[in-house]
Amino acid sequence: MKTLLLYILLVLFLVCNCEAADSIWELCNKDSNFTRNSRVSMNIDSLLVTLVSETPSKGFFTVSSSGQNQDKVYGLAQCRGDISRTDCSSCVQDAARKIRESCPNQSDSRILYDFCFLRYSKENFVGKLDAGAGLIYYNVANVTETDPETFDKVLATLFDRVRAEAVSAGSKGLGKDKTDLTPFVTLYGLVQCTRDLSELDCAQCFAIAVRNFMYACHGKKGCRVLYSSCYVRYEFYPFYFPLDSAKAAASAGSTHSVQLYP
Template sequence: MASLLFHLLLFFIFLCSIPAESADPLGDFCNNNINRSSSQISENIDGLLPLLVQGTILNGYTATSYGKAKDQVYGLAQCRADVSGKDCSSCIQDAAKEITNRCTDQADARIWYDFCFLRYDIKNFFGKVDVSIGIFYYNVENVTDPETFNKQLGALMDQITSQAAVPGNKGNGRGKTKLSPFLTLYALVQCTRDLPQLPCSQCLAIAIGNFPSFCDNRKGCRVLYSSCYVRYELYPFYFPLDSGEDLTNTSMTSYVSVVSKP
């Protein structure tokens, strides 16, 4: 009981320290089929969230559980590998606050931001590929030379997914390729760090396999699953920036989102 009260106090403190206005998430999922069947599950979620926040601020990632037996809750949180510690901290605190606002009665919840991801569930999902929920963003504009673009995109994706599968890279891969003297293609992939090498590769292959359906010939695309993330753009969007590059904050009004649920 004392431990729970301590974590609730920490949770209250960090919620109060977050600015009132937060960035909007890219998407969320509250599983209405898995409700908080007991007050103990709700208490365990409240105890789990500050652990996820603390661990992610320290390490950029954490996967842990809270509670015992049938009321045990499992959680995972992770920041994008290229973002700063400050941006990671801000994002994961926003995520923990917003997920409790949006999924008040559910025991299976996920929330995606540009810089981070957070989820919890009463089922142990660690180490398992989860592509049951997909969020897709694609640019409404098409490229002018689809054949050349798709060939270069495929080669770049092969390169960075191979990077992500290397154990020392912790599921991360990113790179760029020149399409012309004036145009560069940027891409990033990332798995949640609980996934071993093979499941990470499987998740990324599934995500990239959606390109022909949702992002065919598009200037930009994001595929967000609970186990991996894939994105490409015709402007720099990840860190570190090379000399002469500026991080571009393109308006999301030029993008369309699609949510795929079971």
């Protein structure tokens, strides 16, 4: 019965023509030996069905497929810790559909949305820090509300707090907070690492990401650094839940992206 149910879910998943939302980052590593009719491909499809069904209940799930070493596939999905179960479910479904469209012939693929991250590979990456390839998004507008030195100090203090929260017991890798830059301007920050990491690896990933945005996004009105193992972001408007009702959500403005390589 369990096998039959999995088959039905797989068929429904593959034939759905629903249009997925836009992703923030996709990475498809080439695999010259991969074909859509291979055992690996079938294991990926089965693995994605499991991630879609199991992730929303806890916001995080890891799974490995059955099969021999050359066919085995490992997968992980995680939703941002501040969103609802419904939003998590919707995001993971979008991610699972989109990753197979964007990476049709790759057995090592990952995709990131605002609300979730999904990854699979023939290599067992679960529990291992990955801050190699990544992406930086930053607002092209410069900070004008205060001088650069003051902004740097306020931002550093904010991220000291959110990083400490994220690596504390029971945080599930999530840290978020806000601080007043001026009496009229609030700065919002959020970090999250994948929940398969140790506290030490989580802290190390954050250190790498924050160092990158303090350099690449210096003096910018918003930035996010994206890695497979962690996510770091600050903005001049509310972007995490519960939304700050005392502040009107401002436009994100124009952004620019920079690809990070290991």
